[in-house]
Amino acid sequence: MARRAGIRRRTWLRLALLVVTAIALLTLDARGSGGVLDTARGATLDLLGPVRTFGDWVVSPIRNAWQGVVSFDDLEAENAELRSQLAEAQASVLRVGELERDRQELLALVGARDTAQAIPRVTARVIDAPVSNFERTIELGKGRRDGIREGMPVESGHGLVGRVVEASTTRSLVELLTDPNFDAGVRIVRSGDDGLASGRGPGRDLEVSYIELETVVIPGETVVTSGFDGSTFPAGLLVGTVTDVEPDAVRGAQRVTVHPAADLTRLRWVQVLLYEPNVPEPVIVDREPDDSPAEAGTAGGGS
């Protein structure tokens, strides 16, 4: 009987110890002070990197072949659609140069220098398969060894994808711009108004807040990063286009919905901008001490 009670007590103790450890780790992680935890995760990411790559290498041809067999009709239809899109693209290619000139003029107009073009970039492959069903990041096949650091912006050929949230030696994790934790300073190009774009979850459009009620915002307008001092994004990165505008009388601002320009469901290759934000210099206020010589002199002269 006493032995059974002892076993029960030990079991409870073990459970309590594990639960307390879990809560302590969760607290450490939430406070962002998990240096050891981040290192451990980074090391695991590096360690399992070759396994992921090997698995991808082995399974990809089989998966592609299988998809080719089961979705042959879909592929044919997609092929036909792509051909028509290519024809359209060829027709509109002449307009691209003109549009680019317009974009540069608009950027100059709103004071957003197109600095993004001059920033060095690292091209990285997106590791195809997510590790779990609860994924909020994508994994890249490059890391610190290639100059990638936390906070760096990531874009595809079409527009902004997100920012690097974790970088180990050979791998990095990117938080997508649709993530509810994501926000970035943006600018509506035509009006030049600045706002804050926030993610609302996978598959959903972004919401831009702090756009004044008086500002005229039209669906279809282009939204770029504003690149204010200290922002993790340089100015002029294409974020997306406005799809909806709703006045929010309570906040005295408009709620603007923006559809991301990058197709986040079909990312294969992305570019990491090796951009370190310009942190504004701290403002040093020269306060003259009360007993400064000048003041002392004046006081002395006055007496």
Added chain:
Amino acid sequence: MMAGAGPLARSALVLTLAVVVHVGLLVHITPAGVIVDPLVLLAVAGGIVGGKGTGASFGGACGLASDLILHTPFGMSLLVLTLLGYVSGSVAEQIPSARWFARAAVASVLSAGGIGLFGGVGWLMDLVYVTEAPLVRIAIVTGVASLLTNPLLERVLRWALIIRPRISDLRESTTRGG
């Protein structure tokens, strides 16, 4: 080579293999678009073969391994899989003479429940990417995977944790043999 090794070394080997199989293979095989997490299945099987104490410990080890590879808050999987291992052990202790298929059915329900528990903790922590995931679909697929693999996982864990086979299993094999 591992025959003389203790339960700790054997468990570490099983966990390492599970992680390698997970990230190298299972992430590419996604029935109904769901990734089956072998660590959830192992935590449940650990509880079923070892009881609540061993279930909690082995579940905790699975959780820690899971925390290292997932990008959810560190400690979340540890909490969920520890509780899952403990609950699995508690349930298994109520049905000591259950046959293998009955245990597989129980493991299936517990694994699906583990996904629900993960979703619940995600909800408490306000993790939108967890609560907005197709939890019912994930739970069903995980449950089916557990139903199919539990007999094998039980054998593996009996070897790893050095636990003798159940009397019901021995009786069953004797009946079959003779």
